[in-house]
Structures are given as C-alpha cells and as structure tokens.
Amino acid sequence: MEGSDYYIPAFALAVALVVKLPSLWHSRRSPMSQAIFVIIAASAGGFAFAAPPSVERVNRLTGVSNVSALIVYCFLSCLSCASMVLLLHWRGGPEASVRRQTRMWIAATACVISTFCVLFALSDVPAERPRDLDTYYATTPFIGQMIVLYLTAHAATATVVMTKCWRWSAELRAAKASWTRWGLLTLVTAFGLGLSFALLKFTAVGARWAGTDALDVLSTDIAPPLAGLGAFMTTVGFLIPVVGPRLESMWDAWRAYRLMEPLWSALEPWVGDGAPMRIARTSSLEMRATLRATEIADRLLNLAPHLDARHRAAAERYATARGLEVEAALIVAEAATIRAALACTPAAGAPAPARVAGTPAPARVAGAPARALAPASAPARAPEPQRPPADDNGNAPGPGPLPIRISGTNGLAELSRHFSRIHPTDLLVDAAHSESN
Template structure:
C-alpha cells in the first residue's frame, strides 16, 4: 500500500476545498460556521499531508526532531475534531447558545493539545518510525498517555458529531425543501468521515492495551487503519462540503432536462391540436424550457376546451373497452381514452372544414388531469401525447367510424 500517494492526494484535495471555501469567506467574514468549516477542512488536510511518510521524513530532517511529523499529524487531527464539533454546534444552534459550548470545546481541546505536546517531548524517541510510531513506542508510559488522550478526545468529538449530524439530517429531510434535502445528504456524507477517526482512535487505544498485555495482534491493523481512514473519509468530506452548495443546482439541471423531455413528448400533440385555433399559439422564448412547457400545456388545455363540442361519449366507451381488453389500467388507461377522444374530435372538426362555434349545450367531459400541481398536469399531458401514438388509437377510430357523425354534439 502506497501511503504517500493516498495521504498526499487526500491532503491536496482537502486543501483545494479549503481554498475554495476560503475564497467564499471574503463575503462572509463574520460567520462562525464558515470559519469553523475552513479550519476543519484545512486541519484534516494538513493532518493527511503530515502523515505521509515522505513528508514526515522531510519535517523530521528539517527540524532535526525525530518523529515530529507524527506529532504534528496528531495535533492537526485534534484541531480537526474540535473545529468540526464547533461547526456542527454553530450550524444547529443560535450563536449565543452554541458559543456557550464552543468556548468549552476550545478550552478542553487546547488542554488536549498541551498534554499531547508535553507527553511527546517527555518521551525518549531516538529512532524515526514513519509508519508504526505508536506501536513501536507504546511501551513508554508517556507515549501510551499521548495515544490514549488523543484517542479519547477524538472519540468524544466524533461521537458528538455523529449524533448532531444525524439529528440535523432527520430534521432537514423532514422539512422537505430541495436545499435542505441536499444539506441532509451532505450531513450524512460527513457522518462517514466522522466515523473514520472514531474507528481509528478506538483501534489505537485497543492496540496500546494489547501491547501492554504483551500481544501484537492489533499492530498490523493499527498501522493500516489511519491510511484506510483517509482513503475512505476524504471523498465523503469533499461531498459534505460540496453537496449543500451544488446539490440544488443539480436538481435544477435535472428539472431543466425533464422539462425539455416533456416538451419534445408534447410537441407532436401540440402540432396536431393547433389546427383547432392557430391564433392561440403564444410567443415562444426559444431556450426557456420552463416557459415552453408551461406555454404548450396552456395551449393544449385551451384547444381541448374548444374541442368539447366534438367529444363523443361513444368514442370514450369504445376506447375504454379496448383499453380494458389490452390490459391497461390507471393513468395509462385514462390517457389512452383521452387520446382517442381527442383524435376523434379532430376528425370531426376536419369534417366541418372551417372552425365552427361550439354549441352551448354541448356535454361536459371532465379531464383526469385537473390538478393544482402543474407537475402532475405536465405528466398527464405527456401520457396523452405518448398514448396518441399507441396502436390502439387507429383501431378505436376504425371501430367507431361507421356510426360516427361528423357534426358537433348537441342535446
């Protein structure tokens, strides 16, 4: 396993994200959440870089202090734990309430940083160990204390973050808005990242206990756990930062594509019905998909209203019977009946030559697509447009051709 590649790649990606958020900070200097986010991403990225064996060796050589790179990685990891816990509190609670707890977090984790520095520099560490420092020196009480204090602080912060993120994501999903749903996805992505240091810290503490019990059963997994944690936790961390910002834009893009698909489904039916009254065609903004779909559905509804005098109950009955025989049900069944009625009404209109005034006594045919939800109405007309090309439609028209009277219905 190439530790350097994984650590440096993860650290570089994290620093790029931190710079991206730092660029956005210029407009929001006073927001504690943004500062906490920048600090958390920067510290975990610095931790990953310092953990790379080649980078750690360079730090040790430049400073002349063996294993200093390992110490810095643990310090940055502790800062990450404090910053992310503060970030979640600032996001979930009012600043005054959150600051009450964040002050205690700053004080507590500052004490942890001091203890880590004291125990590290109190230890006798003559040999550089780039990958297995904590296993190699775990027999020293100061190093065992160093690892235990770090592990306990990381577990506490990670557990609190998991609880806060899960609670906030449940609330965000329940709110139902697009932006909050993407925020909830970002929080749950971050839960994967937060669970990684929790697992690594637990393994490190158990490894120290095992080594003091003269067992090396966990040394291999203890060495591999940090790099696996970075490899697994870095992508969700990037997702957690990016999803709340870009997720709603992805939703807008998907809806934009869906509107164009609806437009192309509706266009043949629109061209077919426009002969009812070409004067009702509205001016089109060519590249605005929302306008084009709303416009086309509005015109389809107008033309259907104009066709009411030509809608035959006989066509509806035959269409329903043939749809039943074909095994259609639900919206597909209703759409086929509607498509058959519209096609038959168009044939009747063409038989008149010029458009005629609808009879005020014409029967009313309720449309299954009446809805306050425009999305439902669009979806209904797409079903009708597709049903217009169903092979049953010509068969239905042929079945009613003999008794079809090409005059408007009246009572």
C-alpha cells in the first residue's frame, strides 16, 4: 500500500470527526459520545501513522527507530477498546453491569498498552522497517513478544465484538430497527476483516518462527488493506444507526414535500385573507414539508363548505367495491371529492359557474387503481357554503362544512398523489348515465 492509500481514509475520517465534533462536545459527558470520538480519532490516527512516509518521518523526528509501529499498535488497541465500550452502552442493560464491564475493558487495554511500551523499550530494533516490522522482528526478543501480544489482543477483541454484534443483529431481525441491524452487520464485517488481519499476520509470523519468509506477503501485502478497510467500516458501522434515521427522515420529508405539490398548487385560489407563513431559506426539509401540509389544511378548510358528502360516500363505496383497503379507499374518495369541488366551485371573488348536483355517478380516475365518482348533470345552481345534503343512504352529515378526514404530512402527501391522478375532464359525466342509474 502506498502513502495515499493511508492518507485518503485518514483525511476522510478527520473530516468526519470535525463535522461530528460539535455534537460530541455538546454531549461530551456521555460514554457513547466519548467512545465515538475515540473510535474516529483512533481510526484516523492509525491510518496516518501507519503510512510508510509517516513511519519514516516520525522515526526521524523522535530519533527512535520504529517507534511509529508502537504508536499504531496503541491507536488500534484504543480503537478496539472504544468499540467494545460503545457496544456495551449501545446494547444497554443494568447500569452497574455496564459500568463494571466498561472499566474492565479500559483497564485491560491500559495494561496491554503499558506492556507494549515496556517490551518496545527493552527491545533492540535498529533497522527501520516501515512495511515488514512484524515479520522482520518476529524472532527478536521482547519486540517479538510485543507483536504476539498485539495480534492476540486484536484477534480476541475482534472475535468478542463480532460475536456480540451477530447475536444482537439476530435478535433485531423481527424488530423495526433496520438501521441498528444494518450497523451491527457492518460491524460484523468490519471486525471479521480485523480478525482476518490478525490471522494472516499470525500465519506470516509463524512461518518466520519456522525459519522461512515465504509467507511474508501475507503480512506485508494482504493484511494491511484488510486492517484499513476494517477500521473504516468500524467507524461507518457505528455511525449508521446515528446518521441513517436522520437521512431517512430527510428523504421522507423531501418526498412528502414533492408529493404535496399538485394539491397545494390546485388549492392556491383558496388561500384566504390571512398573511402567508414565511420560513427561513435555511429551514430544514421537515419544516418545509410541515409548512406545506399546514397550508394545504388551511386551504381545505376554506374549500370544505363546497365538498359533497354524497359524492364522497359514493366514491368510497365504489373504491371499496373495487378491492381497495379501507384506508386507501378513504384517500381515493377524499381526492375525488376535492377534485370535483374544485372543478365546479369558484374560488372566493370569482364568478360562480353552474354546479351540477344530483345522483353521483362513476367517473374515470386516470392512473388510479379505483375509479372516483363525480356528480351527474342536473339543473345548474350557484354553490353555497352550507350544510351538505344527506348521502345516498339517507344519512345526514353533521352541521357545518364537510371535514377532510386525512391529516398529517404523510397523509396529505398520499392524498395529493391520488389527487394528481384525477384529471378534471374525468369528472364530466353524461347525463344519460345518471338517468340510467
């Protein structure tokens, strides 16, 4: 691996840390925030100090040959420990048990790092080996033991974390926690790569103990990319449950905002006399979707006196008869009723066109799974905002305007989607059809 193969992921992780730092600082007393900080920082540091140019530069600046290897070992040990600590707090459980296990892992890691330092100080490693230190010094006293300790600790931690993540992801298979499960499966892959890294290194070191360097390629060329990818995926795996729901929320808000466009535009003449609400240009997508839903709801209130209860009831029965579920039939009926009201009712201040009334009759809804119903022809009269007539079953609606039964951002988005599939010309029903009914 060349220097850029290390520096690019190190830079990406450093950027992620800078972006995440304000929120981490805000919750700096949280063990999870502290663990996330250590994971990202240790991953970035491990990449930066493992790059061959960095190894040579650090060794030259400190005057200690191969000290960069010690630094990388310490970084990766901290990464493994922080991953385990974050997993413990992420999974939860009795507070005393979580705190006890956290302290145990931190203490064990501190002991391992201290042992690294002692063994490195006792070793004699005059030759600078930026790429093959593990195999070159595998049989050298003290540093050889440091290498074995590092690989053993790394393999043990990877196995424990991988097993816990796999078991937890299996428990979440039936639960509605997809982002958490995807994060856990990513961590299983990440620590699987870490375990593979340790096993490949062990194999190469074992070959050196056997007196051959034929397997050095496993340590120098194959294992490092696995470790780099594993460290990067570890960071990604822990960030997925944090970032994923936010991205999903933004996508849902954008989708709802776009879906509400047809209904929002069609109701423009029914804005009313109130001053329009304004939001900042930097407002979130959720805020924009909420504002659009609020404006639609206000405009529907102005249109409500002109909605036909009989039309809605007949449309809902027709949609249900076509096999739609109750909720879907309700949305289709509301959309058809709104479209019919807009087609034959003038906005405030406009000349009143003739409005058809009478027995509702089926009318085609372009692209919809069910057919909306439109009122058939009858003697024309101007619309009046008064109590709607009884439905086809003779049930009289309550006093006042006919309310819309769909609410909320997602509900209005679906209403608008069905509304956009109904063309005004689809609501023109032949009088002969009405008479035949």
